[in-house]
Amino acid sequence: MGQALLPYTPPLNREQLQKQGLEWAEEAIYLTRFQQYERALSLAKLASQLAANDYQPWFILGTLYLQQQQVDAGIEALQKALSLAPKEAGIKFTLGNAYFQKGEYQTAVTQLEEGLKLKPNTPAALFDLGNSYLKLGKMTEAIAVYNKAVAQEKNFWPAINNIGLIQYEQGNIKEAIDNWQAAIKLDAEQPEPQLAVAVALYSQGKKEEALKIGETALKSDSRYGDIKFLADNLWGKKLLEDTQKFFTNPQMKAVLESLEPKSSTQINPVSVLNNVGWVER
Template sequence: MNRTDRRRQGHHRLSGQTRKAQHVSALLADALVHHQNHRLQQAETLYRQILSIAPDHADAHHLLGLAAYQQGEYPRAIEHIQHALQLNPRKPHFLFNLALALEKEKRWAEALERYRQAIAIHPHYMEAWNNLGNLLREQRRLDEAVEAFTRVLKAQPASADAHNNLGVTLKEKRDSDGAIREYREALRLNPSHAEAHNNLGIALMEQGHIDDALSAFQQAIASRPSYAHAYYHLGLAYLWKEQIEHALACFWRSAELQHNHRKPVSVRSIAKSRVKHDLEQLTYLHLQRGVTEIPPAYRKTLESLAQRIHRTDPSAMTVALDAREREALAPSFNQILHRAPAERISEGALNPHLDVSAIEARYHSSYPEIIYVDHLLTERALTSLRQFCLDSTIWKRDYQNGYLGAFLAEGFACPLLLQIAEELRTRFPGIFRQHRLVQAWAFKYDSELRGLNLHADASAVNVNFWITPDTANLDHERGGLVVWDKEAPDEWDFKMFNDERNQPMIRKFLEEQQAQPVRIPYRQNRAIIFNSNLFHETDTLVFRAGYEDRRINITLLYGYRQKRSLR
C-alpha cells in the first residue's frame, strides 16, 4: 500500500467515525426533545440506541438514569448514573442527580457524600448547597444545615428559596422569630413564593396570630392554586376562628388536590395490606351498602392482585405492578370514590352524662397525665362516625406494619368529626385550655398484623378513641394502647421520635429512665386522653378477621408541643 492509498484509507476511516458521531448527535438531539416534552419512553428508546452504537457515551447513561428517576425507578436511575460517573467522574450535575436518586432510596449518607463531591468540583453549585442543607435538616443536623444555607445566601443574597429553607431550619431549632424573619425576607424578594407564605402562616399560627396566618395561607393559594398543604392549614385557621363550613371546604379541597386527580399510578409496587383492605371495602360497599359507582376494572384488578399475593412470599410486604395493572388502577387507586355522610348532631356528639369535673380532676392529679374515659360519644355519634369510616374510600396511606391511615387533609374531615373535636375542647377547658385542634387521623388495622410502633406526637394533648365493637376483639385484656410514663426529651423533635430507625434509641432511653408502661385495654367508645409528649404504642392485637371487624382508632391532637413538665 503506497502513501496515497494509506491517506485514502485514513480519510475513509475518519469519515466513518464522523458519520457515527453525527448520527449519535442527531439521536441525542431527538431524544432530548422527547425528554423535555415528557415523552420518557421515546427518549429512553433513543438513549438505548445511542448506547448500542457508543457504549461509553456518558451523557446517554446519565440521561437514561434521569428518565428512570422521573418515572420513580430509583434503583435503575442509580445504576445508570453511576455508570455515567465511572466514565466521567468530574461532572457535578451527574453527582447531583445521583444524590437525588439516593435520597429517594433513603441512602442518606451516600446522598450527602455525592452532594459534597459535586460541591468540591463546583464550589459555586448553589443548587447542590441548597439540597445539601435540606438533607442535613432532614437528618437533624441543623447547625450544619444553617451553615449550608448561609453559604448560599453569602453567594446569592437575593435567593428567596435559601431564605425560606433557612427559615424552616430555624423553626426546627425552635427559633420562631428568626424563622419568621427569613420567611418575610423570602417574600420581600419573591412576593409569589407559595412555600414561604405557607410556612409564614404556620409560624404565625403557633404564635397565636390567627388572622395574619389566615392571610398568609390565602396568599400561598393565590400564588399556587393547587397548593394542597396551604388549603389544609387555611382550614385549620378557619377552624380556630370557628368558621366550620369554611374549614370543611378547605379540608376537602386539600383532599381533592391530593387524590381526585386521576393521575397515573407511578409506583411499581403497592402494599399487600392496601390491596386486601381495598378489595374488602369494595366488596362490602357493593354487597352491604348497595354502592354502585365503583369502577369494575378497579375491583377486577384488585382481585387479580389478591390472587397473585397468595402465590408470593408471605414475608414480602408489597406486590409488584405491571404496566397494565398500573393503567387499570390509575383512575381509581388515588380517587376518593365514595364518601359517606357524617353530619353534625344537633343534640350534641359527646355523651351528656360525662362527669366533667371528675374527669378533669383525674387528668390533673395523674402524673404523667394519662386517663381514659368510657362511653365518650352518644350512640348516634358513634354509629355515624363508624359508618363514615367503613364506607368512605379515604384510606390512602399504607404503613409498614400493615395498617392504613386517613388524615384530616386527605379526606377524613367531616362535620361530625369537627363537632366532636370542638365539643371536647369546650366541654373540658381544664384539660385543653387554650389548645386548638392541630391534626386528626384514623388508623384501620389488619387483624393479622401489628399496629403502631413506639413513638410520641408533636402536640400538647392527645385524644385517642376506638370505635370498632368489642365483639371484634378476641383478647379483652389487650388490643388497646400502651403509654409509657416518661416524656420525650425536649431536644428530640417529631422526626426523631417517629423515625422507625430510632426504635432502639427510644427503648434504650425508656430503660435508662426506668419508665413503666401503662396498658389501657381496648374498649369500643373508650377515649384515652394523655400528654402527647409521652411515648406510646399499639398493644398486641388479636381481632377477628373481616372488614367490619377491623380495629379503627381515631386520634385528635391539640396544641403544640410543650416542654417537659417537671415534678
C-alpha cells in the same frame, strides 16, 4: 446437500454508530422540552447502546429515569456515566439527588460533597447538600450550607425558606418568620413560605392575618394542603403539628375542601442537563 443463502450484512462503522447515538441523545433532550418523556426515554436507551463509551447518553438516561421515578435504574445509569467521566461534577450532583430520593442521605452527602470539590459555587447542589444534612439531623451544618447557597445566589429563596424551617423547630419563631418573609420578598408567588408564615402567626394568636395569608397560599397551590406533601418538603414535627391545628380552623377547612388536587412536580430533565453543562453538539 443444499446451501442456505445468507443475506448480505454491511459492515457497521463504529464511529457512525457513536455519532448516531449522540444525535439521538440530543433528540431525547429536545423531546423533554415538550414533556414527551416516554419517547425521550426510549431514545436515550438506544443512544446509550450506540454510544456506550460516551458519558452523555448514560447521564441523560439516568436523569430521565429519575424523572419517571425509577430511582434504582437512574442510579445505575448515572454510575455508568460517572465511570466514564469521573470528573463531571454534574453527574455527582444528580447522583446525590437520586440517593436523597431513595432515602440514603449519607450517600447523598458523599456524592454532593465530591461534586462540590470539583465545582464549589453551585447553589442547587449546596441546597441539596443542606437538605441531606437536615434529614440527617445535622442542623448546624445544614444552615451553614444553605447560607453558602444564598451567598452564591442572593435570590435563592428555597435555601432561606429552609433555614426558617430549622429555626422553627429550634423554637426561634421570630427568626423563622423573618426568613420566610424574606423569601416572600424575593418571590411573592411562592406558597410555601406564605403558608409557613400563616401557621406561625396562627400559633401566636394572630388568627385574622394568618387565615388571610393561608388561604392565599393554598389557593395558589393545593398540594400544600397535604400534610404528607409538607413532610416530604422537610417541614419538621413542630411545624407540622401547628399546621394541623391551623387546618382544623373552620375557615381553613372550607378552603381545603374547595381545592382541586394538583399533581406533584417531578424532576425537570432539561433543567438538570442545562445546569450541569450539557452542550449540544
